[in-house]
Amino acid sequence: MARGRLRVYLGAAPGVGKSYAMLAEGQRRRSRGTDVVIGLVESHGRRLTAQMAEGLELVPRRTLVHRGGAYTEMDLDAVLARRPQVALVDELAHTNVPGSRNAKRWQDIEELLDAGIDVVTTLNIQHLESLNDVVEQITGVKQHERIPDEVVRRAEQVELVDMTPEALRRRMVHGNVYPADRIDVALTHYFRPGNLTALRELALLWVADRVEEGLQRYRTEHGIATPWETKERVVVALSGERDEEALIRRAVRIVSRSPGSELLAVHVARSDGLAGADAAVLAGQRALVESLGGSFHQVVGEDVAAAVLQFTQAENATQIVLGGTRHGNLSGLLLGDQVAPKVTRLAGHLDVHILTHERMAHRAVVTLPSLAGGVGRARFWWGVAVGALLLPTLTVLLVAVRGFGLAGDLLLYLLAVVGVALVGGLYPAFGAAIAACLLANYYFVPPVHSLAISRPADAAVLVVFVVVALVVAGAVERALRWARAAARSAVEAATLSDLATGALRGQDDLPALLERVRETFGLAAVSLLERDSPGGRRWFTVASTGDTSPESPEEADTDVSITDTLVLAGHGRPLAAGDRRVFLACAAQVAASRENYRRRQQAAEAEERVTADRRRADLLQELEPELAVARRALEQLRDREATGTEGERAALCDLGQGAVNRAHGQVRNLLALSRLHTGALEVFLRPVDLDDVLTVTLDDLGPGGHDLTVRLPDDLPDVIADAALLTRVITNLAAHALRRSPAEAPPRVEAVPAAGRVDIRLVDHGPPAPEAAQREPNGGHGPTSGVLRLCADLAQAIGGTLRWEETTGGGLTSVLSLPAAAEA
Numbered sequence: 001m002a003r004g005r006l007r008v009y010l011g012a013a014p015g016v017g018k019s020y021a022m023l024a025e026g027q028r029r030r031s032r033g034t035d036v037v038i039g040l041v042e043s044h045g046r047r048l049t050a051q052m053a054e055g056l057e058l059v060p061r062r063t064l065v066h067r068g069g070a071y072t073e074m075d076l077d078a079v080l081a082r083r084p085q086v087a088l089v090d091e092l093a094h095t096n097v098p099g100s101r102n103a104k105r106w107q108d109i110e111e112l113l114d115a116g117i118d119v120v121t122t123l124n125i126q127h128l129e130s131l132n133d134v135v136e137q138i139t140g141v142k143q144h145e146r147i148p149d150e151v152v153r154r155a156e157q158v159e160l161v162d163m164t165p166e167a168l169r170r171r172m173v174h175g176n177v178y179p180a181d182r183i184d185v186a187l188t189h190y191f192r193p194g195n196l197t198a199l200r201e202l203a204l205l206w207v208a209d210r211v212e213e214g215l216q217r218y219r220t221e222h223g224i225a226t227p228w229e230t231k232e233r234v235v236v237a238l239s240g241e242r243d244e245e246a247l248i249r250r251a252v253r254i255v256s257r258s259p260g261s262e263l264l265a266v267h268v269a270r271s272d273g274l275a276g277a278d279a280a281v282l283a284g285q286r287a288l289v290e291s292l293g294g295s296f297h298q299v300v301g302e303d304v305a306a307a308v309l310q311f312t313q314a315e316n317a318t319q320i321v322l323g324g325t326r327h328g329n330l331s332g333l334l335l336g337d338q339v340a341p342k343v344t345r346l347a348g349h350l351d352v353h354i355l356t357h358e359r360m361a362h363r364a365v366v367t368l369p370s371l372a373g374g375v376g377r378a379r380f381w382w383g384v385a386v387g388a389l390l391l392p393t394l395t396v397l398l399v400a401v402r403g404f405g406l407a408g409d410l411l412l413y414l415l416a417v418v419g420v421a422l423v424g425g426l427y428p429a430f431g432a433a434i435a436a437c438l439l440a441n442y443y444f445v446p447p448v449h450s451l452a453i454s455r456p457a458d459a460a461v462l463v464v465f466v467v468v469a470l471v472v473a474g475a476v477e478r479a480l481r482w483a484r485a486a487a488r489s490a491v492e493a494a495t496l497s498d499l500a501t502g503a504l505r506g507q508d509d510l511p512a513l514l515e516r517v518r519e520t521f522g523l524a525a526v527s528l529l530e531r532d533s534p535g536g537r538r539w540f541t542v543a544s545t546g547d548t549s550p551e552s553p554e555e556a557d558t559d560v561s562i563t564d565t566l567v568l569a570g571h572g573r574p575l576a577a578g579d580r581r582v583f584l585a586c587a588a589q590v591a592a593s594r595e596n597y598r599r600r601q602q603a604a605e606a607e608e609r610v611t612a613d614r615r616r617a618d619l620l621q622e623l624e625p626e627l628a629v630a631r632r633a634l635e636q637l638r639d640r641e642a643t644g645t646e647g648e649r650a651a652l653c654d655l656g657q658g659a660v661n662r663a664h665g666q667v668r669n670l671l672a673l674s675r676l677h678t679g680a681l682e683v684f685l686r687p688v689d690l691d692d693v694l695t696v697t698l699d700d701l702g703p704g705g706h707d708l709t710v711r712l713p714d715d716l717p718d719v720i721a722d723a724a725l726l727t728r729v730i731t732n733l734a735a736h737a738l739r740r741s742p743a744e745a746p747p748r749v750e751a752v753p754a755a756g757r758v759d760i761r762l763v764d765h766g767p768p769a770p771e772a773a774q775r776e777p778n779g780g781h782g783p784t785s786g787v788l789r790l791c792a793d794l795a796q797a798i799g800g801t802l803r804w805e806e807t808t809g810g811g812l813t814s815v816l817s818l819p820a821a822a823e824a
Contacts, residue, residue: 004113006155007120008092012203013196015177016163018122019043019090023052025120026088030056035085039112039119040074040105042090046176056088064097071097076108079117086118093127093147106151114606123152125203130533138198139190149533150565160207165196232261233317236294237308237339240267240282244323248285250355251321252292263294264315268307269574298558300576305342310577312350314584319351383424387432390416395439406458409444410436410465414472421473422480429473437466510543513593517568517586518546521579524572525549527556528590531565539567542594546571560584562591623667629659661702665735668728683797687718687821688726690751690760697731701738708734709748716751718821719758721798726818729791729802733762733814736787740766740812757817765811788814 007025009018019041030036037057043049059079061072073096079087089112094105102108109119126135129146136142152158163171169191171177178186236251238244248265255261267282286296301307312320322340344352394416398409413436421429441451445458453459510528518526525546532538539552548571550556556569560583568587575583633656637649694710701708719726730749737747745765752759788804791814795802800818807813 002116004115004117004119005157006109006113007118007157007159008152008155009120009122009159009161010125010152010203010207011122011161012125012163012199013168013191014124015168015171016161018124018161019046019049020052021159021161022088022090022120022122023049023056026056026086027052029086037079037082037084037087039079039087039089040091041088044177045179048176057084064099066097066099073097073100074105074108076101076111079112080115083115084117086120087112089119089121092121092123092152093145095145104147106147110151123147125199125206128152128206130536131202131206134202135199139195141190158207160203162200162204165193165200168196169193232258232319233264233315234261234319234321235264235266235308235312235315235317236321237304237323237343238265238267238282238285239323240285241323242281244285245288247321247323247355248288248292248294251353252294254319254321254353255294263289263292264297264317265289265294266297266299266308266311268299268301268304268311268577298574299580300574302576305339305346307577308339308343309346309350310581314577314581317350319353320347321353321355324354380424380428383420383428384431386423387416387420387428387435390419391432391435391439395443399443406440406444406461409440410461413440414465414469417469418472418476421476425480426473426477429477430470433466433469433473436469437462440465510590510594510597511545513590514543514545517583517590518570520586521570521575521583522572523557523570525570527551527569527571528594529553529567529569531567533565536565542566558583560587562587566591623663626659626663630656630663633659658702662735665732681797683722683725685720685722685799688721688723689718690716690758693723693727693730694749696727697734700727700731701734707738707741707743707746709746711748711750713751713753715753717753717758719818720821721800721818725794725798729794729798729816730760730762732787732791733816737762737764737766737812737814740764742766753820756820758820760816760818762814762816763807763811764813765807765809767810 009021009025011018023038023041026036026038037059038053039059040061041049041053041058043053059075059082062075062078064071064073074089089105089109092106092109096103096105096108100108102111109121112119125131126139126143127145127147128149130149132143132146168177169187172183172187172191175183232255234251234255236248238247251265252263255263265285267285282298289296297311299307299311301310308320308322320343322343324340340352340354344354391413394412398404398412404412417429417432417436420432438451441453441462442449445462446454453462514526514528518524523546525544525548527544527549528542529539529550529552530542531540541549541551550559550569550571553559553567553569555571557571557573558575558580559567559569560580561567568583568590570583633652637652637656690712694712698706698708698710734747734749741747741764747762747764750761750763752761792802795816798818800816803815803817805813805815
């Protein structure tokens with residue numbers, strides 16, 4: 001059965017027209033032929049609301065008595081029995097009268113949704129759990145009726161019923177909200193213009209956040225990287241300098257001009273580790289950003305500008321704020337201080353703000369660019385070593401041979417420069433090219449053994465050699481970067497594909513998925529965290545892997561938000577901007593797997609409830625004949641004229657008592673079934689002697705038990721079971737066998753030890769059993785009788801198995817297999 005859909009009309013305050021909108025939606029659907037009923041509506045005496053409800057079927061309310069007063073609530077059972085397509089239920093956050101099935105009305109609505117009924121309901125923003133403290137601070141009124149935000153977020157549609165404070169206050173004055181005796185008090189207290197404006201803004205922002213969640217989900221599912229300016233997100237890039245507090249405050253002022261905007265501060269740490277910011281400065285900047293309502297992030301990247309842009313795209317930001325450079329264009333190009341110009345050039349649709357600050361007023365301090373370039377320190381020094389070894393060796397060989405000419409010598413030197421570029425990157429290759437030019441000039445350009453050049457053509461050749469060597473070295477390093485980027489993209493694609501495939505195949509073991517993410521990114525630990533409510537401060541670990549897994553985002557080195565309440569946190573090292581983007585995609589896959597698992601669990605629980613209801617119905621059906629027998633016996637005993645001799649009356653008493661005893665056993669079975677499927681059945685496993693169990697079974701069976709043949713070997717071991725439940729299972733199986741067996745062929749009980757277990761066999765020679773007609777998934781036969789199904793469930797609860805076989809010569813054999821105590 002498909003779950004029903006929930007639609008919520010959300011308002012900022014009472015009287016904005018939520019109930020009216022709900023009823024109007026009901027009228028619209030009824031006009032299209034949909035079966036709509038009013039489960040409950042609170043008109044509060046409002047004439048227009050009552051008029052809108054006319055023509056809609058109303059399910060009568062039920063009356064409850066509490067503390068001497070009579071109260072009415074929605075009759076949940078009546079609505080479920082009516083089974084409409086759509087039910088209109090007002091006031092989602094309402095608290096039910098004590099004595100109701102559920103404490104809250106939203107729990108009643110959950111039952112309607114589980115039954116496949118669509119529900120349209122209403123809610124005021126002040127009842128949301130996450131906003132309770134804020135609303136109390138604004139209005140001075142503490143809301144006692146609260147509802148978890150997650151209940152509302154699960155709704156398929158949340159529609160805001162909006163009204164300006166002025167219009168709502170006019171409705172109050174006209175008497176369309178409260179009676180006349182309450183208008184003045186309401187207008188001067190709760191319904192003050194400032195209160196209504198603040199509540200309206202809260203409602204608009206809450207709905208906007210929910211729309212934003214859906215948009216982010218859509219962008220992630222469709223791989224859209226280009227930012228959509230649906231909500232302003234401003235990224236301020238920080239270098240970790242001591243004078244950037246002014247930059248942060250100016251970025252906050254930019255954010256404050258657009259209500260609802262977000263501020264994200266990002267610091268890019270160089271992956272080569274040569275230039276690191278002061279940790280104390282970064283800690284102060286983090287505290288300042290968070291105190292001003294923003295969030296602080298740290299990523300790792302070889303190229304600071306590219307890392308900032310990757311982070312901006314991953315967060316769907318719309319604006320970037322940068323501090324201006326202290327250097328001019330030429331010195332910035334030489335010294336590598338080109339972050340702002342490069343971000344501006346590559347920003348595309350993003351708005352870039354380059355702000356001046358105190359650091360720009362100071363004299364520039366000349367520092368050399370990173371010698372390692374983009375290949376890392378180790379490979380840089382390996383390149384230097386290769387150049388220092390290869391060029392002298394090649395020169396010695398060429399001097400010894402002297403048969404290639406200047407062109408051939410320069411080609412061999414060019415090959416050596418390319419080799420150095422492959423190992424160490426551009427900077428060692430640049431040094432190797434200059435060194436090769438000097439060596440060729442000294443040993444092979446006339447006059448030899450001198451750096452002087454006699455012919456201009458030779459000078460031109462050497463210059464061309466240096467240029468070609470640098471171009472080739474640059475192309476080689478760029479090719480290496482592209483190769484690394486391609487390899488990285490392949491790993492990213494493989495990781496995401498692996499996670500997506502696991503989710504599609506139903507592999508929802510969250511620790512295993514998190515372990516895969518941890519290994520992919522080389523982290524020490526990864527945790528999936530969930531907080532109690534949006535905006536709450538308490539975090540709970542859903543699943544984790546690795547040592548010292550973070551228990552809150554503050555303890556993590558990197559974290560990404562999946563929803564308002566769900567965060568994937570990693571510990572071990574900050575992630576590069578590119579890694580962070582893939583980490584976010586992995587987080588979405590983990591969240592999807594978790595959601596799939598929850599849906600399958602809900603489906604399994606629903607199926608289990610259906611199975612329990614079916615078995616309960618079977619037991620009730622088997623109970624009816626016993627009650628009918630007892631009823632007929634009592635009626636005949638009461639009819640003195642029809643009553644015969646004393647022996648006939650005794651027979652009727654025996655007949656009625658037997659039927660009542662069997663009915664009592666069925667009632668006990670029903671109670672056991674209910675306790676079993678609600679998890680309230682207590683099971684005490686211990687060694688049990690089958691002789692004692694069968695003795696109690698024969699007593700419970702009464703006179704009919706004397707016809708049962710018992711065959712137990714002398715060396716039969718004890719079994720591990722719950723004695724009371726085992727007795728009930730064997731008693732029910734024996735009673736079933738006695739009813740089926742003819743008088744000349746009574747049933748028998750056998751016990752046979754087999755491979756660490758004991759098989760208890762109840763054999764009857766009755767007619768072909770319809771109970772064996774139902775095919776089970778494992779290929780065996782299963783019962784259609786409610787009692788036998790209960791026996792199978794109880795056997796599983798005590799650690800055993802129950803199966804059925806066809807008896808040789810006709811009949812049915814029940815085989816109860818239990819672990820032997822000696823083996824256990």
